[in-house]
Amino acid sequence: MKGSCACGGIQYELKDKFLISNHCHCSICRKVHGAAFGTFGHAKAEEFHWIQGEELLTGYQSSTGNVRNFCSRCGANMPSVFKHMNYVRIPLATLDDDSGTQPVAHLYVKSKVPWFDIADNLSQYPEIVDLRELV
Ligand SMILES: [Zn+2]
Ligand SMILES: [Zn+2]
Incomplete structure (x- = not known):
């Protein structure tokens, strides 16, 4: 499946x-x-690669070891690749094809905005959890 940023400069698969x-x-x-x-x-x-526009990527390190990539032209959130952990985190809404996945949980619900009510039946956690335990 493929994804891209808002301006189309960055594409990934x-x-x-x-x-x-x-x-x-x-x-x-x-x-x-x-x-x-x-x-x-x-x-x-290992399942992820950039198709084009990698040079447009820039990142914000929000905490130690956690870089959040975005497109320097349109500002769209982009995947962050953590090669040493063989892990990629992809903002799901940047996919152009069906992701084939359904979110399983809400994390950091203690920080939820007051103007949005969670109306699904997914599990809710106050902070972060090890997602591997939810698979
Ligand atoms: Zn862009
Ligand atoms: Zn978060």
């Missing part, structure tokens, strides 16, 4: 399916998405 996906309500995810929460799919880095 994920060859295999996602391992898991989730919503995150932490303040950093909210701010970088400009939305009530962020939604991410998680996959193996």
Whole structure:
């Protein structure tokens, strides 16, 4: 499946399916998405590659070892690749094809905005959890 930024300068491909996906309500995810929460799919880095526009990528290190990539032209959130962990985190809404995944949980619900009510039946966690335990 393929994804891209808003201006189309950056394109990427994920060859295999996602391992898991989730919503995150932490303040950093909210701010970088400009939305009530962020939604991410998680996959193996070896299944991921940039098709074009890698030179347009820039990153913001929101905490030690956690870089959040975005397009320097349009500002769209882009995947972050953590090669040493064989892990890629992809903002799910930047995919152009069906992601084939359904988020399993809401994380950092303690930071949720007051003007959005979670209306699904997914598990809710006050902070972060190890997603591998939810697979
Ligand atoms: Zn762009
Ligand atoms: Zn978050």
